[in-house]
Amino acid sequence: MEHYDYLIVGSGLYGATFAYKAKRLGKKVLVIDKRQHLGGNVYCEKIEGINVHKYGAHIFHTNNKMVWDFVNSIVEFNRYTNSPIANFKGELYNLPFNMNTFNRMWPDVHTPAEAQAKIEEQKADAEAAIGGREPQNLEEQAMCLVGKDIFTKLIKEYTEKQWGRDCKDLPAFIIKRLPVRMIFDNNYFNDSYQGIPIGGYNKLIEGLLEGVDCITGCDFFSSKCSPTGEKMNESWRMIADNLVYTGAIDEYFNYSLGKLDWRTVSFRTRVEDTSNYQGNAVVNYTSREVPYTRVIEHKHFEMFGQKVYESPKTVVSEEYSTEYEEGMEPYYPVNDERNNSLAEKYRKLANNEKNVIFGGRLGMYKYYDMSPIIEQVLNLNID
Numbered sequence: 001m002e003h004y005d006y007l008i009v010g011s012g013l014y015g016a017t018f019a020y021k022a023k024r025l026g027k028k029v030l031v032i033d034k035r036q037h038l039g040g041n042v043y044c045e046k047i048e049g050i051n052v053h054k055y056g057a058h059i060f061h062t063n064n065k066m067v068w069d070f071v072n073s074i075v076e077f078n079r080y081t082n083s084p085i086a087n088f089k090g091e092l093y094n095l096p097f098n099m100n101t102f103n104r105m106w107p108d109v110h111t112p113a114e115a116q117a118k119i120e121e122q123k124a125d126a127e128a129a130i131g132g133r134e135p136q137n138l139e140e141q142a143m144c145l146v147g148k149d150i151f152t153k154l155i156k157e158y159t160e161k162q163w164g165r166d167c168k169d170l171p172a173f174i175i176k177r178l179p180v181r182m183i184f185d186n187n188y189f190n191d192s193y194q195g196i197p198i199g200g201y202n203k204l205i206e207g208l209l210e211g212v213d214c215i216t217g218c219d220f221f222s223s224k225c226s227p228t229g230e231k232m233n234e235s236w237r238m239i240a241d242n243l244v245y246t247g248a249i250d251e252y253f254n255y256s257l258g259k260l261d262w263r264t265v266s267f268r269t270r271v272e273d274t275s276n277y278q279g280n281a282v283v284n285y286t287s288r289e290v291p292y293t294r295v296i297e298h299k300h301f302e303m304f305g306q307k308v309y310e311s312p313k314t315v316v317s318e319e320y321s322t323e324y325e326e327g328m329e330p331y332y333p334v335n336d337e338r339n340n341s342l343a344e345k346y347r348k349l350a351n352n353e354k355n356v357i358f359g360g361r362l363g364m365y366k367y368y369d370m371s372p373i374i375e376q377v378l379n380l381n382i383d
């Protein structure tokens with residue numbers, strides 16, 4: 001067994017970017033991942049020639065030119081622009097809330113002034129209904145921010161499906177702002193740059209990990225692939241001088257302070273016998289009568305115009321908000337008092353670990369988009 005400068009646990013964007021940077025600095029690195037593939041949550045599976053985002057739709061967006069130039073130096077990105085559609089009982093609305101949405105919601109609204117007046121009128125009604133006091137729950141909060149019509153058709157039941165609770169039972173702070181755009185602009189993100197790697201995210205990961213030693217199907221907490229026969233977490237210092245750990249922070253410390261909670265999503269993916277199923281990558285279902293929250297049609301991330309029709313089939317995934325249970329994929333940290341304070345305690349323990357860098361969404365117990373993950377690694381001093 002060779003000796004490495006860095007053992008990197010996890011081949012997601014954090015681990016893969018770290019490996020790329022360390023290798024360029026002349027370091028010897030070994031990446032292990034417990035999954036059977038590299039790439040973490042951006043990994044795509046090819047079905048019917050279409051890159052299917054196996055762990056949920058991933059759209060790269062950033063305002064950071066350094067990050068954008070970096071990812072484009074590994075693989076060129078396409079011009080995909082996220083512009084989701086909301087389907088409320090068959091009525092289709094553009095998102096985010098903009099002049100197209102308002103005209104569809106209120107056909108007599110044609111100008112920004114008319115839209116603003118309509119929203120202000122409904123906000124005033126909502127404020128009057130609670131007697132001018134502070135909103136006490138998410139329903140009151142959202143009604144005071146955008147009024148009854150937008151709340152009822154585009155927010156209420158979608159949010160209830162996401163959280164599994166009535167909006168009246170959810171805290172107001174979950175929705176701090178609900179931006180409305182008084183222009184005809186369906187581009188979801190405000191960032192300067194967005195897109196999908198041409199050829200899919202696996203190309204990005206392959207580029208980052210080119211020439212790097214990688215082992216898949218290898219769990220850091222198991223002895224199965226450990227060269228010493230002991231559990232790798234106990235013997236990693238025999239393999240490498242330093243550790244980069246992007247697995248779950250509570251698992252690293254053997255849950256000694258308690259387990260952190262997660263929220264998750266489950267996916268039902270199927271092939272449809274048509275070239276174009278819904279005409280858009282992302283359609284949100286905002287009424288309760290449909291059990292899933294979104295349908296993703298993966299080909300639209302990478303195929304535009306006539307290209308859509310070149311393949312006779314398409315792949316769609318329904319997304320269901322699901323309570324997390326042991327064995328499921330941990331997707332989103334739970335931002336409540338218990339979990340925030342527990343995570344902080346684990347992060348303090350992590351700070352005292354010698355020659356170990358904790359990183360990524362599992363290692364920090366924080367939700368990060370892809371761009372900040374890459375930015376963090378690019379800004380690290382690796383010696």
Ligand SMILES: Cc1cc2nc3c(=O)[nH]c(=O)nc-3n(C[C@H](O)[C@H](O)[C@H](O)COP(=O)(O)OP(=O)(O)OC[C@H]3O[C@@H](n4cnc5c(N)ncnc54)[C@H](O)[C@@H]3O)c2cc1C
Pocket residue numbers: 009010011012013014015032033034035039040041042055056057058059060061218219220221246247248265331332359360361362368369370371373
């Ligand atoms: C459903 C969903 C949708 C998202 N959509 C977007 C989006 O549209 N745009 C955006 O910018 N960001 C999005 N994100 C965020 C994005 O996924 C993260 O920024 C990114 O995946 C973080 O990379 P990471 O390396 O920290 O984690 P991960 O990609 O999760 O990688 C961690 C890796 O560590 C491995 N691992 C864990 N424990 C062990 C162990 N014990 N031994 C060995 N290996 C281990 C895992 O198998 C995994 O491969 C989304 C996230 C989710 C959950």
